[in-house]
Amino acid sequence: MEASPNDRLHFGVMAFGCDHYNRRCQIRAPCCNEVFSCRHCHNESTSTLRNIYDRHELVRQDVKQVICSVCDTEQPVAQVCTNCGVNMGEYFCDICKFYDDNTAKEQFHCDDCGICRVGGRENFFHCKKCGSCYAIGLRNNHRCVEDSMRHHCPICYEYLFDSLKDTTVMKCGHTMHFECYHEMLKRDKFCCPICSRSVIDMSKTWQRMDEEIEATSMPSDYRDKKVWILCNDCNDTTEVNFHIIGQKCGHCRSYNTRAIGPPVLPQ
Structure with a gap:
């Protein structure tokens, strides 16, 4: 029996993709004309090149062509394959040229960030001074640092703005990866690596030092x-x-x- 258009649209959901995303297409990188499963696969591949002059990162908005993973047809960026009719991503952003079958991530595009975020639009707000989306709980509840997310994590040095890892905002307003922050605390480092402010309440520690100095x-x-x-x-x-x-x-x-x-x- 011939599959219905709806069956074709959702064929193979979560069955294709890479370690980063489930999707039913690959992308042709306009910077090097090579085919990759996603931009992260491209960036990881080029970062290992011995010739440092060949290393480069893919600009997501520049992608123009994709290849359907079901019928292998190359075509302009779109959500539905022009040849076999399969939906190449349950979530699709035509600005970021981004596909993902795992909609449980609650992806949304932030116009101010210029990229797609995860976690549900209703759970985030965009802080214009910090230059990024933050959890609603931080609205009027954090120290703003201009473009604080458009920097590298001071611990692992990965660029924070479009990192796949969770980030945290410290009391001083600077940001770093959530796991890097807790690893820093486990090593008894309680100052921001950028500005040296205390990142947690140190009042009990200062009290113990008062007593030690007095003695x-x-x-x-x-x-x-x-x-x-x-x-x-x-x-x-x-x-x-x-x-x-x-x-x-x-x-x-x-x-x-x-x-x-x-x-x-x-x-």
């Missing part, structure tokens, strides 16, 4: 010396008593400080 007397040669410090948390500059354990900011009471001069006796 630790300095040698007489250093007891009365003072030092100028810059606080990484509030950017205040103050002169404080020098102590080998740490210097406490006189403004915000943080020990996340650094000396900007040698310890000296007061005049």
Whole structure:
């Protein structure tokens, strides 16, 4: 019995594709004229080239031709194959030239980002200053840093804006991969790698340092010396008593400080 148009439209859903996406087409990369399953496959392939002058990334919006994985027909970008009628992606974006059968990701195109995102449009908003989509819970609840997502993760150095991995916004407003952030905390690193601000509440740690300093007397040669410090948390500059354990900011009471001069006796 001949398959109905609807059966043909959805033939082989989730049965074709690559490690990145389930889809029923391949793309012809306009930059090198080679055929790949998706742009990530292209970028991974070119990143391993020995000749650094041949390394390049595919611009998704530049794709003009796709090849149907069911009937092997090459054709201009469209959702439905012009030859066999199969739907080449249950989700399709004609701006990003993007296909994906796994609609459980709740893909949507953000005009401000200029690319497709996942997670459902209703769950995200676009922060124009930060330059990216963030979860609704961060609306009016994060420190804005201009174009904070258009940078590389400070830990793994992967570009954040179109990364497939989850990202997180730290208290300082800088961003990094969610897994990189937690790996950093596991290694007892509690400062932003970009601006050095504390990324979690350190008040209990500062209290323990208060107690340790009170119980630790300095040698007489250093007891009365003072030092100028810059606080990484509030950017205040103050002169404080020098102590080998740490210097406490006189403004915000943080020990996340650094000396900007040698310890000296007061005049």
